[in-house]
Amino acid sequence: MGASNTIQQLSVFLENREGRLDDVLKVLSENDVNIVALSLADTSDYGMLRMIVSDPQKGRSALKEAGITAMLTDVVALRVPHATGSLSKAMHQIVEGAVNVEYMYAFANGNDAAAVLKSDDPDRVTDILKRSGFDVYTADEAYRANQ
Amino acid sequence: MAGVAIENWKETIRDPKIECMSRDEMNALQSERLVKQVKNVYENVEFYRRKMDELGVEPGDIRGIEDIHKLPFTTKEDLRDNYPFGLLAVPKEKIARVQGTSGTTGKLTLASYTQKDVDVWGECVARGLTMAGLNAADRIHVCYGYGLFTGGMGLDLGAQALGAMAIPMSSGNTKRQLMCMEDFGATAFACTPSYALYLAEAAQEAGIVDRLQIKASINGAEPWTDEMRKKIESIFHINSFDIYGLCEITGPGVAMDCIHHKGLHVYEDYFYPEVLNPADQSACADGETGELVFTTLAKEGMPLIRYRTKDLTSIEHDTCECGRTLPRIQKFTGRTDDMKVIRGVNVFPTQVETALLSMGGGVAPHYMLIVDRENNLDVLTVMVEVDEKYFSDEIRKLDALKSKVGAVLKQALGVSVRVKLVEPKTIQRSEGKAKRVIDNRDL
Numbered sequence: 150m151g152a153s154n155t156i157q158q159l160s161v162f163l164e165n166r167e168g169r170l171d172d173v174l175k176v177l178s179e180n181d182v183n184i185v186a187l188s189l190a191d192t193s194d195y196g197m198l199r200m201i202v203s204d205p206q207k208g209r210s211a212l213k214e215a216g217i218t219a220m221l222t223d224v225v226a227l228r229v230p231h232a233t234g235s236l237s238k239a240m241h242q243i244v245e246g247a248v249n250v251e252y253m254y255a256f257a258n259g260n261d262a263a264a265v266l267k268s269d270d271p272d273r274v275t276d277i278l279k280r281s282g283f284d285v286y287t288a289d290e291a292y293r294a295n296q
Numbered sequence: 297m298a299g300v301a302i303e304n305w306k307e308t309i310r311d312p313k314i315e316c317m318s319r320d321e322m323n324a325l326q327s328e329r330l331v332k333q334v335k336n337v338y339e340n341v342e343f344y345r346r347k348m349d350e351l352g353v354e355p356g357d358i359r360g361i362e363d364i365h366k367l368p369f370t371t372k373e374d375l376r377d378n379y380p381f382g383l384l385a386v387p388k389e390k391i392a393r394v395q396g397t398s399g400t401t402g403k404l405t406l407a408s409y410t411q412k413d414v415d416v417w418g419e420c421v422a423r424g425l426t427m428a429g430l431n432a433a434d435r436i437h438v439c440y441g442y443g444l445f446t447g448g449m450g451l452d453l454g455a456q457a458l459g460a461m462a463i464p465m466s467s468g469n470t471k472r473q474l475m476c477m478e479d480f481g482a483t484a485f486a487c488t489p490s491y492a493l494y495l496a497e498a499a500q501e502a503g504i505v506d507r508l509q510i511k512a513s514i515n516g517a518e519p520w521t522d523e524m525r526k527k528i529e530s531i532f533h534i535n536s537f538d539i540y541g542l543c544e545i546t547g548p549g550v551a552m553d554c555i556h557h558k559g560l561h562v563y564e565d566y567f568y569p570e571v572l573n574p575a576d577q578s579a580c581a582d583g584e585t586g587e588l589v590f591t592t593l594a595k596e597g598m599p600l601i602r603y604r605t606k607d608l609t610s611i612e613h614d615t616c617e618c619g620r621t622l623p624r625i626q627k628f629t630g631r632t633d634d635m636k637v638i639r640g641v642n643v644f645p646t647q648v649e650t651a652l653l654s655m656g657g658g659v660a661p662h663y664m665l666i667v668d669r670e671n672n673l674d675v676l677t678v679m680v681e682v683d684e685k686y687f688s689d690e691i692r693k694l695d696a697l698k699s700k701v702g703a704v705l706k707q708a709l710g711v712s713v714r715v716k717l718v719e720p721k722t723i724q725r726s727e728g729k730a731k732r733v734i735d736n737r738d739l
Contacts, residue, residue: 160689164719222689
């Protein structure tokens with residue numbers, strides 16, 4: 150997966166119950182899985198935890214063993230320079246390319262920021278961004294961000 | 297209006313000859329009717345002929361009501377197997393009406409009535425309305441649903457037989473219910489007890505209780521407590537009465553309680569009650585709890601012999617303070633199966649399973665039903681485990697799953713359902729028969 154631009158996000162279903170997030174984080178920590186970035190979406194009766202981690206496969210099996218529903222989702226991590234308007238330009242290209250973005254979250258990564266994008270067609274998003282001169286993180290880069 | 301205190305209550309009995317008949321006379325009447333009915337079903341219903349032949353029982357073996365224990369039972373499954381018209385004892389042309397209720401597998405439990413059966417039904421409800429202190433001058437607001445469900449039609453027929461005014465409101469739209477109740481000067485209303493309490497609180501909130509002319513309410517089709525009755529009575533300043541029935545037997549009007557609230561008087565001249573030990577189907581003594589079983593002694597359209605209701609209760613045969621000798625069944629203490637009555641609708645967990653399976657995929661998600669009562673209305677929540685097969689990282693897809701489960705269940709159960717997605721393995725597993733329902737209602 151070294152040079153792949155498709156990054157696997159670890160997605161976890163969290164029931165709105167006391168201590169559930171704590172349980173998930175504990176399992177990951179005990180299995181030496183580092184969390185690079187996370188986003189937590191909440192609804193009235195459940196939450197959705199989305200994470201970029203150091204080893205998604207390992208994270209998923211550890212959670213599964215602990216009885217927690219998790220899945221791996223293909224996402225793209227776009228390198229966004231710290232300059233006003235850079236995300237806007239990238240998004241414009243994606244819209245032009247008629248790809249639907251389901252959700253997005255960002256984290257600081259060294260001198261730049263990384264914007265994690267979930268779309269219905271990650272390969273196409275990668276293509277569009279690269280052709281428009283944007284940099285897309287490889288899986289290895291994303292899993293080891295800020296290290 | 298004010299509720300009548302028991303010491304000022306004047307009991308009126310619609311048919312004293314029957315309702316206050318001595319036990320001997322009643323036994324004679326029941327015997328005569330049973331002998332005739334057994335001969336009728338043996339000759340006209342293949343199902344019963346076969347069942348009786350299997351047991352080696354001939355119509356001639358049944359010489360009186362004391363021989364009823366020799367007869368075969370009828371179950372809801374038998375009704376399903378013979379759906380829709382397999383148990384008729386008359387040609388279909390003689391059927392004047394059908395009514396139905398939800399069955400265990402999504403198909404209806406259908407009951408067929410001749411015109412005489414409809415008249416008997418109305419007469420029985422009229423006896424009950426009389427028991428509630430009502431007469432031909434009264435105006436009866438019916439907010440039970442009209443349709444296949446027996447609630448609306450049963451009370452309507454009763455009002456008709458009584459010569460009272462029927463106000464066929466059907467269910468829903470509380471504001472409009474209260475407006476009509478006030479404008480038409482209703483003197484009584486009929487609905488499920490939970491809706492009665494809801495109406496009471498809505499009337500209180502709207503400040504219109506004193507403008508109503510209501511003096512009685514007739515509430516049944518779901519379990520309720522004495523505390524609930526007292527609350528309805530105190531808010532509306534009325535007397536409330538419990539009515540019982542099931543569509544297989546006739547609908548509401550099989551039994552009703554009087555002002556003394558010492559159990560529901562069964563109209564045993566038409567519907568012969570037995571209370572049987574669930575373990576060996578032997579007869580329970582008075583006061584002992586067992587399964588309630590009915591035989592329709594005079595029904596023409598779809599007579600049923602020893603129909604097992606699966607409701608658990610006990611029976612008393614002593615004369616009631618109201619003067620009636622009709623036996624009294626106690627409020628139900630439970631069921632022999634896991635059926636739940638939610639807003640007057642029968643819900644079986646197996647229906648949920650079937651519906652979830654119909655969503656495709658081969659495996660139904662693990663689920664649990666939770667019944668609560670919020671603001672006096674029953675709320676059914678279905679917890680569905682989101683296992684890997686149903687999981688998505690997109691909330692949009694999970695919400696779509698929720699709506700789909702909700703729609704499929706509403707369609708199957710006839711009652712709206714709240715869906716809650718939960719993590720796998722959070723629903724308790726049990727060895728053997730899974731516990732699929734938690735009832736938090738204080739009944």
